[in-house]
Amino acid sequence: MLSPKVLVPFMLTGTIWGSTWFVITGQIDGVPAAWSVFYRFLLATPALFLLAVVMGNRLRLGRPEHLLALGVGIAQFSGNFLFVYHAEAHITSGIVAVMFALLMVPNAVFARVFIGEKVQGGFIGGSLVAIAGVAMLLLHEWRAAPLDGNVGLGIALAIGGMLAASIANVVQANPTGRAVPMVSLLAWAMLYGTIFDLGFALLTAGPPAVPSGWQFWAGTAYLAIIGSVVTFPLHYNLVRQIGAGKTAYNGIVTVCVAMLLSTLFEGYRWNMLTASGAALALLGMALALRARRVKAVQVQQSGALRR
Secondary structure, three states, X not given: OOOHHHHHHHHHHHHHHHHHHHHHHHXXXXXXXXXXXXXXXXXXXXXXXXXXXXXXOOOOOOHHHHHHHHHHHHHHHHHHHHHHHHHOOOOOHHHHHHHHHHHHHHHHHHHHHHHOOOOOHHHHHHHHHHHHHHHHHHHHHHHXXXXXXXXXXXXXXXXXXXXXXXXXXXXXXOHHHHOOOHHHHHHHHHHHHHHHHHHHHHHHHOXXXXXXXXXXXXXXXXXXXXXXXXXXXXXXXXXXXXXXXXXXOHHHHHHHHHHHHXXXXXOOOOOHHHHHHHHHHHHHHHHHHHHOOOOOOOOOOOOOOOO
């Protein structure tokens, strides 16, 4: 039985991250996705540096640590988010969230290849069940898409984002990354990612698009402060208290919230195929996470990769 000190942040992080998938849809309505990503992290970066100072974390990094932060920033706060924002222009936010729930799979593969972390048979079996469930959901998306829809492109972009996030997760797990306070590493990584986002936006979307509606900026503030800054300390405190494996179960809460919001506000329609797919995906996630109880290497299943 989880104590309130654990249960409250556990549910809060899962709920917040579940909501961010839907909030993103309002950020790409009439605004180039690249500029939306840049505005989000332009606001979040100084807040994260301030948080590191408040927590008493060192901000000074050595050359290898800066290079690591650069790699994490480009993969996590540029590639990952740029892929996701563009993906949500083609498929519903709930489906993208479900796909990202499979992040544990490339995490495990990359961790095995690069840092020698073992993968258990039960994890593989659970992952296959989850993949089958997600495939059923994607089949429904494909069937329901208009004739000129780009569901395939949306799926490809979501996979690209998932792989970028996984690379960032594994890269930060090396000895250099573990020697840096997590919030400090994320702050520098976010700064480098924001600079890259600015360059990408200028090259691909032209001059800055500055929305005048308060709804856009309210959504940006929510994603930057609540979805990107507030949740990280809560998450990593949970990792310290109950371990990364158990903390990863809040990914199930995230998926449930994301699919609920997609149903209420994006017109997502359920049928036997989608209900069965969602059930299989959640069951597979639970089985895979339950099996993933090997020696803890700091490859987080649900942290720097949230929206």
